[in-house]
Amino acid sequence: MYYKTAGESHGQGILALVENFPAGLEIDKSKIDQELQRRQGGYGRGGRQKIETDSVEILTGLWQGKSTGAPITLWIRNRDCRINTAPEITQPRPGHADLAGSIKYALPIRPILERASARETAGRVAAGALAKQWLEKFGIIVAGFVRTIGSLSLPTPPNDLTPDELLQRRNSSELYTVYPEHDTVLKWRIDEIGNSGDTVGGVIEVRVFGVPIGLGSCMQWDAKLDGKLAQAVMSVQAVKGVEIGLGFESARTLGSAMHDPIGYDAAQQQTPSQGFVRKTNNAGGIEGGISNGQPIIVRAAMKPIPTLKKPLDSIDLISKQSMPTIYERSDVCAVPAASVVVENVIAFEIARQLESTHTH
Ligand code: EPS
Numbered sequence: 396m397y398y399k400t401a402g403e404s405h406g407q408g409i410l411a412l413v414e415n416f417p418a419g420l421e422i423d424k425s426k427i428d429q430e431l432q433r434r435q436g437g438y439g440r441g442g443r444q445k446i447e448t449d450s451v452e453i454l455t456g457l458w459q460g461k462s463t464g465a466p467i468t469l470w471i472r473n474r475d476c477r478i479n480t481a482p483e484i485t486q487p488r489p490g491h492a493d494l495a496g497s498i499k500y501a502l503p504i505r506p507i508l509e510r511a512s513a514r515e516t517a518g519r520v521a522a523g524a525l526a527k528q529w530l531e532k533f534g535i536i537v538a539g540f541v542r543t544i545g546s547l548s549l550p551t552p553p554n555d556l557t558p559d560e561l562l563q564r565r566n567s568s569e570l571y572t573v574y575p576e577h578d579t580v581l582k583w584r585i586d587e588i589g590n591s592g593d594t595v596g597g598v599i600e601v602r603v604f605g606v607p608i609g610l611g612s613c614m615q616w617d618a619k620l621d622g623k624l625a626q627a628v629m630s631v632q633a634v635k636g637v638e639i640g641l642g643f644e645s646a647r648t649l650g651s652a653m654h655d656p657i658g659y660d661a662a663q664q665q666t667p668s669q670g671f672v673r674k675t676n677n678a679g680g681i682e683g684g685i686s687n688g689q690p691i692i693v694r695a696a697m698k699p700i701p702t703l704k705k706p707l708d709s710i711d712l713i714s715k716q717s718m719p720t721i722y723e724r725s726d727v728c729a730v731p732a733a734s735v736v737v738e739n740v741i742a743f744e745i746a747r748q749l750e751s752t753h754t755h
Contacts, residue, residue: 396750398522398743404512405481408472411518413525416456417750418464420529427451430524430739431471431517437731438569438578439585439595442724443514446475451521469521478509486709488720490701497712504712513632513729516736523739526746535605535745539738540565541572541730542694544581545588545595549574554676554690558604571731589727592705596633596697597730601741603680603691607667610686610748619684620691620748627744628695631736633729636696640679653677655689693741697733700726 396416402409431449449471456467484504487493496507527537536558542549552561552573561573568575569582588595611620625637645653655673664670668688680691701707706719726732 396526396743396747398519400515400518400522402471402473402515402518403478403506403509404473404514405475405478405509406473407476408470409515409518410471411469411522413456413467413469413522415750416462416464416467416525417529418462420462420532421460422453422457422462422525422528424451424453426528427469427521427524430520430527430735433571434517434520434732434735437571437729437734438582439589439726439728439730440732441726443475443726447473449517467525469518469525471517471521473514478505481505481509484508484721485712486718486720487712488701489707489709490698511632513733513736516632516733519631519743520736520739523742526743527739530742530746530749533605533607533749535603535749536562537601537603537738537742537745538562538565539571539599539601539734539741541568541570541734542598542600544570544584544597544728544730545699547581547584548598549577552600558602561602569731571734585728589704592703593727594699594701594703594725595728595730596699597728599695599697599730599734599737601691601693601695601734601738603693603741603745605667606680606686606688606691606745608669608671608686608688610745610752611681611684613683613685620686621681621684623744623748624681624691624693624741627740628693628737631695631733631740633697633700633733634695634737635698638679638694638696639681640692641677642679642694645677648677691741691745693737695733695737697730700729 398411398413400411428450435444452470454468454470456465492507492511493504497504538561549572564573569578612618621639628637655675658672660670660672676689680689702725704722709720711718
């Protein structure tokens with residue numbers, strides 16, 4: 396199973412083409428739309444989301460509501476479709492693909508920014524939300540949430556938080572955190588940053604529950620599950636760091652405190668861990684590139700969005716003179732939205748690994 400996306404931010408729409416999706420699965424379009432709407436939300440979004448109301452059209456690959464094994468085309472129409480009349484920009488924004496992309500493809504900035512835009516993540520969320528419907532059959536639940544906004548960190552959610560508890564708490568937070576009681580202070584901080592013309596990033600965490608032992612491989616570098624997840628997450632716009640389990644903190648932790656002691660509980664034989672229980676999960680559910688039956692834990696660091704009200708120093712590409720960046724509109728904080736994206740790219744990757752384990 397794999398997918399590709401196509402489309403531009405202000406073109407006709409965004410498309411995801413999903414190949415090798417298992418046949419015979421009843422597809423619920425409303426579950427994809429729910430995820431698209433969640434991606435559009437989250438406190439800190441800008442004016443564009445007031446224009447768009449994302450909803451998927453499934454153009455191919457279904458028969459009488461069920462997947463057929465044929466390629467599935469997911470189509471999300473753009474309302475703000477004006478790519479050919481949108482103004483040209485000649486000052487590349489530091490942090491965006493503007494400069495490197497326009498030099499690489501020998502094109503003006505406009506067609507580069509249109510494709511590099513995070514609008515593309517609507518297609519990735521649609522593909523992930525489709526994959527989740529297959530994962531549900533195996534009892535696999537993927538839950539993404541926000542851990543920090545800028546320098547404001549929330550407590551580490553306990554490892555024994557059940558998927559239901561986690562999702563219930565996350566769904567009642569405007570910032571998609573599992574501590575909705577802290578929403579007010581986080582919103583206040585986002586407003587303060589926005590009013591000063593700036594933008595802010597943050598940390599996202601995703602937990603995957605119910606993954607059986609055996610996804611990925613220790614036999615070849617490019618088959619390792621942690622490597623696959625890192626590639627999927629790192630490719631999300633604005634992500635600059637990925638951690639699994641204890642991540643960077645593991646470098647400061649001694650071996651005796653790092654590694655999760657192995658116990659056995661016959662009563663849990665029928666669970667994904669096959670009874671091999673752990674009191675801690677510093678490995679984040681992956682050892683030797685293979686899922687070990689514990690929940691998979693991945694974190695992503697998102698940088699602040701590079702389109703700022705407060706101009707940044709740049710160069711006019713035509714005159715080569717110093718010139719500040721120009722501003723039309725942007726999000727102040729898209730970390731909650733990115734948590735939906737990271738959740739769904741991880742869901743797709745887990746489904747992909749599960750499908751290849753099933754069929755090969
Ligand atoms: C983006 C710029 C903004 C964001 C956009 C990503 O779009 P616009 O230039 O139309 O205001 O809103 O994200 C989305 C449209 C979306 O749906 O997430 C960018 O430059 O990456």
